Amino acid sequence: xxxxxxxxxxxxxxxxxxxxxxxxxxxxxxxxxxxxxxxxxxxxxxxxxxxxxxxxxxxxxxxxxxxxxxxxxxxxxxxxxxxxxxxxxxx
Amino acid sequence: xxxxxxxxxxxxxxxxxxxxxxxxxxxxxxxxxxxxxxxxxxxxxxxxxxxxxxxxxxxxxxxxxxxxxxxxxxxxxxxxxxxxxxxxxxxxxxxxxxxxxxxxxxxxxxxxxxxxxxxxxxxxxx
Numbered sequence: 001x002x003x004x005x006x007x008x009x010x011x012x013x014x015x016x017x018x019x020x021x022x023x024x025x026x027x028x029x030x031x032x033x034x035x036x037x038x039x040x041x042x043x044x045x046x047x048x049x050x051x052x053x054x055x056x057x058x059x060x061x062x063x064x065x066x067x068x069x070x071x072x073x074x075x076x077x078x079x080x081x082x083x084x085x086x087x088x089x090x091x
Numbered sequence: 092x093x094x095x096x097x098x099x100x101x102x103x104x105x106x107x108x109x110x111x112x113x114x115x116x117x118x119x120x121x122x123x124x125x126x127x128x129x130x131x132x133x134x135x136x137x138x139x140x141x142x143x144x145x146x147x148x149x150x151x152x153x154x155x156x157x158x159x160x161x162x163x164x165x166x167x168x169x170x171x172x173x174x175x176x177x178x179x180x181x182x183x184x185x186x187x188x189x190x191x192x193x194x195x196x197x198x199x200x201x202x203x204x205x206x207x208x209x210x211x212x213x214x215x216x217x
Contacts, residue, residue, distance in 0.1 A: 008102055012109045019109075022116035026128070034125050034182030038132055041174060042119055045136040046112055048163065052140070052147040053105060061151055064159045067144060071163050075170035082177035089185035 009057030111139030
């Protein structure tokens, strides 16, 4: 039973990696800075999800704390970039 | 038996969450426009991450993991709409073009009002 759950966790991690790659494509191609900020935001949200799946798969509770910190840090970074964009567009 | 049912329930929750994350990523790549891209990413990705974290909290069980999971979901659900609002506003005001298929733009008059504050109006936002 646990072996089944473990391999399913590895499959889910692989699929999350696919989502991460897709978001990175937008980060590379995004025509404007806001598109890139959106892609970065999505990548950190996927990172939170990766932390959750990894914690279950490897049976390590610590990774939930990592997910808390990531969920907080991504907000600060996104707000800072949005403020920067808005101030820059005023000039 | 009970533990097995819980494991399968967690697995289903996590699978739905991963599916939503992939939908968000595909939307961010495929959508034509900044605002539609945000529409794809902010809602689906937040719900997907919340489902996965909930599955992790249920998997570990006990007070500590569940409290941590609820904290993460609370943070995500409070911060994601605020961040998306700020990016959308900043992007629109910095002049990012909307898609050609856009039918209506009700925000444009407000921005034009803002750019030219009449006499006697004090702009506190700066």
